[in-house]
Amino acid sequence: MEKKLYFSNSKGDKLCGILTDPSGDKAKPVIILCHGFSSSKDSNTCKSLAKKFREKNISTFRFDFYAHGESEGNFADLTVSEAVDDTMRAIEFMKTLNYKRIGLFGSSFGGLSSYMVASKSKDLFLLIQKAPVASYKEFPTYNDSVLVSKWKKTGYRTIEDKKLKYAFYEDSIKNNAYEVVEDIKIPTLIIHGNQDRDVPVTQSINITKFIENCALEIVVGADHRFTKKKDFERMLNSILSFVTAHLHQRSF
Numbered sequence: 001m002e003k004k005l006y007f008s009n010s011k012g013d014k015l016c017g018i019l020t021d022p023s024g025d026k027a028k029p030v031i032i033l034c035h036g037f038s039s040s041k042d043s044n045t046c047k048s049l050a051k052k053f054r055e056k057n058i059s060t061f062r063f064d065f066y067a068h069g070e071s072e073g074n075f076a077d078l079t080v081s082e083a084v085d086d087t088m089r090a091i092e093f094m095k096t097l098n099y100k101r102i103g104l105f106g107s108s109f110g111g112l113s114s115y116m117v118a119s120k121s122k123d124l125f126l127l128i129q130k131a132p133v134a135s136y137k138e139f140p141t142y143n144d145s146v147l148v149s150k151w152k153k154t155g156y157r158t159i160e161d162k163k164l165k166y167a168f169y170e171d172s173i174k175n176n177a178y179e180v181v182e183d184i185k186i187p188t189l190i191i192h193g194n195q196d197r198d199v200p201v202t203q204s205i206n207i208t209k210f211i212e213n214c215a216l217e218i219v220v221g222a223d224h225r226f227t228k229k230k231d232f233e234r235m236l237n238s239i240l241s242f243v244t245a246h247l248h249q250r251s252f
Helices: 045-057 079-094 108-117 144-156 166-174 201-210 229-245
Strands: 001-009 015-018 029-035 061-063 102-107 124-130 155-161 162-165 187-193 214-219
Touching: 001 079, 015 045, 015 079, 029 045, 029 079, 045 061, 045 102, 045 229, 061 079, 061 124, 079 102, 079 108, 079 166, 102 108, 108 124, 124 229, 144 155, 144 166, 155 166, 162 166, 187 201, 187 229, 201 214, 214 229
Parallel strands: 029 061, 029 102, 102 124, 124 187, 187 214
Antiparallel strands: 001 015, 015 061, 155 162
């Protein structure tokens, strides 16, 4: 069963998601899928994961962040904190639908929000990360004083043909996964390509030092989006294997 559902963030903006529940059994896990920056719930990764999980009778809820896809909002007002709030509200929404065991998947930008959420939520039984951002502070653009100064002066910066307010920069500096991931106690999988030119694989290598129960899989030759078919399939299958291996893991 696949159904389009709507829920609200803390500001009252309407967010859109797709619930795929092949069994109808609320006692079985549901995995919340968080997409990347300027992507959507209908990304190739989210839809492919939903399909893979459906074949194993595992439910998924893939939703659009604020100002993405079919969700409300002004993209210029996007922040990491907003994505964190959206994800927390998605978890609460699943709980209102009587799902008891909730997993979380994050990709890139959605990976950073997932780190932040997993560090404080008590409702998750596992975390999966695909090429996740750990800290924007390590990005070259964030250390380019000329670019940052211009961003602050104009109030906006254009990224992928979309304007972002300077507030995104200020907020993203505050949301640093390295500072909170020690609080993540649930089983965690990070999968990252060593040819990622968008989010350095070193971020995932370094962050594993701070997560107690973490497995890191580095895919040699894979880029940020796992563009090669064999890399993409390996990523999907590794995630599916990780989840199925922890289906009987007790929630913390």
